[in-house]
Amino acid sequence: MTTLIIAxxxxxxxxxxxxxxxxxxxxxxxxxxVLVAGGHCAAVAQAAAxxxxxxxxxxxxxxxxxxxxxxxxxxLVQSRVRAEVGYTHVLAPATAFGKNVLPRVAALLDAxxxxxxxxxxxxxxxxxxxxxxxxxxxxxSKDAIxxxxxxxTAFDPAGAxxxxxxxxxxxxxxxxxxxxxxxEVVKLERPELTxxxxxxxGGRGLAxxxxxxxxxxPLADKLGAALGASRAAVDAxxxxxxxxxxxxxxxxxxxxxxxxxISGAIQHLAGMKDSKVIVAINKDAxxxxxxxxxxxxxxxxxxAVPELIAAL
Amino acid sequence: MKILVAVKRVLDYNVKARVKSxxxxxxxxxxxxxxxxxxxxACEEAVRLREAGVASxxxxxxxxxxxxxxxxxxxxxxxxxxxxxxxxxxxxxPLAVAKLMQHVAQKEGVQFxxxxxxxxxxxxxxxxxxxxxxxxxxxxxxxxxxxISGDTATITREIDGGLETLAMKLPAVITTDLRLNExxxxxxxxxxxxxxxxxxxxxxxxxxIDIATRTVTLRVGEPAERKAGIKVADTAELVKRLKEEAKVx
Numbered sequence: 097m098t099t100l101i102i103a104x105x106x107x108x109x110x111x112x113x114x115x116x117x118x119x120x121x122x123x124x125x126x127x128x129x130v131l132v133a134g135g136h137c138a139a140v141a142q143a144a145a146x147x148x149x150x151x152x153x154x155x156x157x158x159x160x161x162x163x164x165x166x167x168x169x170x171x172l173v174q175s176r177v178r179a180e181v182g183y184t185h186v187l188a189p190a191t192a193f194g195k196n197v198l199p200r201v202a203a204l205l206d207a208x209x210x211x212x213x214x215x216x217x218x219x220x221x222x223x224x225x226x227x228x229x230x231x232x233x234x235x236x237s238k239d240a241i242x243x244x245x246x247x248x249t250a251f252d253p254a255g256a257x258x259x260x261x262x263x264x265x266x267x268x269x270x271x272x273x274x275x276x277x278x279x280e281v282v283k284l285e286r287p288e289l290t291x292x293x294x295x296x297x298g299g300r301g302l303a304x305x306x307x308x309x310x311x312x313x314p315l316a317d318k319l320g321a322a323l324g325a326s327r328a329a330v331d332a333x334x335x336x337x338x339x340x341x342x343x344x345x346x347x348x349x350x351x352x353x354x355x356x357x358i359s360g361a362i363q364h365l366a367g368m369k370d371s372k373v374i375v376a377i378n379k380d381a382x383x384x385x386x387x388x389x390x391x392x393x394x395x396x397x398x399x400a401v402p403e404l405i406a407a408l
Numbered sequence: 409m410k411i412l413v414a415v416k417r418v419l420d421y422n423v424k425a426r427v428k429s430x431x432x433x434x435x436x437x438x439x440x441x442x443x444x445x446x447x448x449x450a451c452e453e454a455v456r457l458r459e460a461g462v463a464s465x466x467x468x469x470x471x472x473x474x475x476x477x478x479x480x481x482x483x484x485x486x487x488x489x490x491x492x493x494x495x496x497x498x499x500x501x502p503l504a505v506a507k508l509m510q511h512v513a514q515k516e517g518v519q520f521x522x523x524x525x526x527x528x529x530x531x532x533x534x535x536x537x538x539x540x541x542x543x544x545x546x547x548x549x550x551x552x553x554x555x556i557s558g559d560t561a562t563i564t565r566e567i568d569g570g571l572e573t574l575a576m577k578l579p580a581v582i583t584t585d586l587r588l589n590e591x592x593x594x595x596x597x598x599x600x601x602x603x604x605x606x607x608x609x610x611x612x613x614x615x616x617i618d619i620a621t622r623t624v625t626l627r628v629g630e631p632a633e634r635k636a637g638i639k640v641a642d643t644a645e646l647v648k649r650l651k652e653e654a655k656v657x
Contacts, residue, residue, distance in 0.1 A: 166547055167540075167546060195549065199502070199541075202534065203539075208501050209503070212531065225531070226530050226531045226532075227531070228528060230427075230630075233627070235624065235625050237623050239622045273576065273580075274548070274576045279567070280571045284569075290568075319657065331586075343528070343531070344586055346568075352654075375650070388634050390654065391638060394639060403642075403643040
């Protein structure tokens with residue numbers, strides 16, 4: 097058994113989500129190979145080689161991999177899997193990157209994909225949530241090559257201490273279907289949402305974008321927390337859309353999740369209900385968020401949040 | 409240019425899914441089913457492209473049982489020109505749907521396809537990308553803006569941490585994110601008009617396409633329930649409990 101992991105990185109740094117994916121692969125057993133495809137990404141290949149449990153790093157460096165576009169990357173993975181018979185599993189993190197490229201890989205391999213795997217019971221049996229986290233399925237894959245996207249919050253990241261070989265991989269041809277015009281990345285001065293141990297999240301109850309800054313940010317600063325938002329808050333323009341926690345946004349599982357002015361719609365709960373401790377501050381005592389909150393405070397957030405900051 | 413829009417009939421997004429007590433799946437009997445919300449966005453975008461003169465025809469396609477005709481009628485009430493149902497009572501995985509959609513796309517000669525980014529029942533998020541792979545087309549998943557000019561589509565898509573813009577050669581497939589558009593309200597006259605629009609039914613079994621499931625669902629269960637929490641009296645008690653009881657700050 098050999099697992100091929102498609103590494104997520106930005107050509108400079110290996111993304112933390114890749115480490116969670118390695119941890120999932122360790123549960124499958126067998127060898128783990130990590131594919132680092134990009135442009136001028138030798139440092140990432142070295143970083144991947146130092147991850148505990150990785151047997152081999154395949155490093156493909158070419159201009160047409162620099163933007164990590166799905167078409168070229170999927171073709172490369174397909175050619176690699178075809179060239180080296182013996183791969184039984186292909187994994188990627190269930191992030192925007194993995195969700196984009198992995199189904200394309202699966203179809204090229206004529207394999208079904210199991211999305212958002214949260215537990216690995218055996219090399220062919222997995223658990224995954226569906227219906228916005230309201231149901232949990234145990235599934236068994238009959239495909240020769242199992243293609244799995246891994247929900248990163250369900251696996252602790254793999255550690256350091258690996259000494260894998262880095263093998264240069266010849267690039268496949270450029271399909272020339274798509275070109276990257278530009279990327280606009282929101283600069284974050286606080287922890288990344290999916291990796292944060294504390295998250296302070298705001299909903300429609302904040303009522304204005306500037307309240308996000310004046311009310312929530314000081315609390316997040318005090319707790320060293322990442323900032324999140326409900327879909328309602330994002331749709332209303334109070335927060336940028338990559339703050340969104342939920343079925344259609346990011347799935348998080350921090351130690352502490354503080355939901356401020358969030359009612360707790362199904363779609364939001366699907367993104368945060370695996371948090372260790374949930375605190376809800378809402379003035380409506382009937383809000384569904386109180387059904388999942390470990391500690392609920394029924395209060396006006398504009399009074400309670402400043403009080404809370406003072407008390408911390 | 410013809411546009412294919414894929415739509416799926418799913419448990420309405422306002423209904424909380426209930427797991428059957430025998431663990432065989434989610435109970436859909438007597439529940440409200442409607443069009444997957446991301447697919448409504450896909451229909452709306454396609455109709456806007458036709459209204460802008462970019463597309464000549466919008467063909468909406470669904471795969472599943474006969475009841476999916478109702479969903480296709482809704483799509484035609486939004487403004488799709490005609491519909492194709494690939495009918496089967498079999499359980500369909502995303503790969504199978506992608507293959508059936510490939511058949512229809514090739515038969516109809518479409519140049520552009522719009523899928524929702526995920527269906528809110530299986531939460532798989534695969535079909536659009538799989539379709540792109542089978543067709544050998546360019547793909548842009550999670551699109552929040554679409555501009556088509558000549559044989560190039562310029563798509564803005566949502567990524568972790570922000571946005572990226574891609575230039576794609578047509579033919580191409582995109583999957584819709586929530587912020588692409590706001591689907592229009594369906595009016596009664598348009599519902600009446602949709603009843604007269606053509607709806608073709610193809611039997612999936614007659615196509616010779618392998619749609620057998622590759623994944624066996626062993627059991628469907630409820631997720632672990634969270635223990636009931638408590639309501640605290642004030643912020644002082646909250647801080648005290650977080651420090652001393654939960655030990656998270």
